[in-house]
Amino acid sequence: KTPVLDNGSKDIIPSYDWFQTDGSITVVIYAKQKDINSEGVIADLQEGKLRGEIIVKDHSYLVHVELSNEVHEEMTVQVSEKVGKVEFVLKKKEALFWKKLGQPLEGHNSFAKCTDRGLHYRKCKLLSKSNVTHDTRLLCLKLPPGTHLKVPVGHHVYLKQTITGTEIVKPYTPVSSSLVSTFKTPSHDDEMHLYFMIKIYPNGLFTPVLDNLQIGDYIFVSNPEGTLIKSQLEDVEDLFLLAGGTGFTPMAKLLNYALTSSSYLRTVKLMFFNKTEDDILWRSQLEQLTCNDERFDVQFILSEPKKGWTGKQGRISSSLLSQFLKRSKFDSKIFICICGPVPFMEQGIQFLQGLGYSCKEVHCFTA
Ligand code: FAD
Ligand code: NAD
Missing domain, CATH: 3.40.50.80 (Nucleotide-binding domain of ferredoxin-NADP reductase (FNR) module)
Structure with a gap:
């Protein structure tokens, strides 16, 4: 049966399937659209939970499960843009036969408006900070090994910190690591790093706390948002x-x-x-x-x-x-x-x- 979206159009919603070998689990999402791209795929494998989201126009399809067995922390994400297929390949810790993928978590197998989905955060490590000017720093954050996230040009993310017991969230726009040396093909390692140029306001609520972060400290980073296409x-x-x-x-x-x-x-x-x-x-x-x-x-x-x-x-x-x-x-x-x-x-x-x-x-x- 073709589900009808809440906007009345008869678009076919994406679906997922999974299969296994002795050493791996592959979760496949069929977008059922041909115009998906790698920046529309945001995936996190953390603490035994897989959260894979694909953005199709202004909607998001989600696979969100607590995996039934243990896997290694890294995962491979393959996006076949022309076919509209996304594969998450996980490595089993033990060569067990899995009877099921896992327990569904919030929003699993749902197709919702991006604006209704809410932001998902992952914990990123501060790798370096340097001065750009007297009051502006360049911070380099490392995404966790199980995360696949690319921030599209002109889009921003939210950084989240708990300040005196309250969660504070502010938007920041990732920059390239530099303007003049980035004319090269990005490596996988580059894709794991996010750079932020942040001005510190001495009387500000959020930035003085950011400025006090030490190398190795963690900060939460959201999914990207933005309107530039x-x-x-x-x-x-x-x-x-x-x-x-x-x-x-x-x-x-x-x-x-x-x-x-x-x-x-x-x-x-x-x-x-x-x-x-x-x-x-x-x-x-x-x-x-x-x-x-x-x-x-x-x-x-x-x-x-x-x-x-x-x-x-x-x-x-x-x-x-x-x-x-x-x-x-x-x-x-x-x-x-x-x-x-x-x-x-x-x-x-x-x-x-x-x-x-x-x-x-x-x-x-x-x-
Ligand atoms: P705030 O507490 O908001 O204060 C900022 C300044 O205003 C301080 O000087 C403070 O003393 C003063 N102030 C605060 N309240 C008042 C008041 N009531 N009256 C008068 N003055 C007041 N910033 C970046 O540095 N880099 C980025 O890449 C970046 N990207 C952004 C992307 C988007 C889409 C948006 C909307 C903003 C972006 N910003 C960026 C700004 C960022 O989100 C924060 O607003 C900024 O870092 C200030 O945060 P803060 O909590 O430290 O300061
Ligand atoms: P600033 O106070 O140093 O001002 C920089 C220049 O902006 C000034 O030299 C002046 O030419 C102009 N300007 C400042 N106030 C003005 C006013 N009232 N009227 C006309 N022109 C004015 O700037 P800053 O402290 O670096 O702040 C940058 C701002 O940009 C912040 O408010 C931040 O939230 C915003 N920002 C937005 C995004 C986004 O994507 N929307 C991204 C990054 C930064």
């Missing part, structure tokens, strides 16, 4: 990025992605708003990138410059934007991304509307 970048010719302070974080991966994967791209321009020169994140890397790739250019605009600054000054304005947003040819397809403090984004969007840019041409990063 890679296809929005597919045929873009001119990409304009407007960032205020740590609003630069979604731009970091976006820059790498656009410069390596968008075939029609002619120009990428970053307009980076900060208070002072000392606040500019990855300045030398950005300058290096302008030398490495002639399609890329960056402009720094300071709102509180110190004496001696000869570059642009001020805050986001219609006149700054109209000077900056120059198409590389009169009819080029453009895309503008904006991220930063809320008033910066609100004003920016208003100015962009005033300059005649349509909603389709502007992406705003929000939680």
